[in-house]
Amino acid sequence: MLFSSSGETVCVSVDGVTVERIALSHEGEYTVKGHDGIRFGINGGGVEMISSDCPDKICVKTGKITDNVHSIVCMPNKVVIWIE
């Protein structure tokens, strides 16, 4: 997007509270704290939802995000993942 830029940190919030901050350089697979059914992966300078226990899987469908404009949202679990 026009005014997007890349960030360095992957942030994960649950119910509006940031529960995790991981450097984008720490590649690997993670589980969202308190939600064992949600797994996300950090790789190649971006973050993506790998699997989720929600009904619609809109979060997984979002794919990999690499800038600070997009965010991955899992509405049923109130989980938001973004880069800043």
Add this chain to the structure above:
Amino acid sequence: MGTALALTLALSYIDGIISAAVPMAGFRLGLANTVIIAVLLVRGVGSGLTLSVMRSAFRVLTGGLTAGIMSFSGGILSYIFSAIMLKKTKCSLRFGCIISAVLHTAGQMAAACILTGTIKTMLYSLILIPVSVATGFMTGVVTEGIVKLKKYYH
């Protein structure tokens, strides 16, 4: 009315299947809205409102409570303004449907922000709202067709 409800629910379900193929989170064509707006115009504000609410109740069954709340927040905001614009002003059906689609998205984005507690989510509107203008135009064209068809039944 029963037929319209069945049609709304069926279209809502089919929309979910078709839209899942579009690689864009939260994207929906808004097929069910064609019937809701047509019923609003042909049968009145109350009938359209019933359909809109029933559609959201149906979403609870197919997508869970959160999906239902999302559907309701977008649906009701969109419906109120569509009803005012199409019944109280001389706005065209196509334009009304565009406004309807845009407000549907806006209502959902607001609900998403409130439910997830992050304002960050709102940025996605920058992408979804322009898309809503396009889908709203398309549903507007379809709704015009449905309203014209109605003539043949009377």
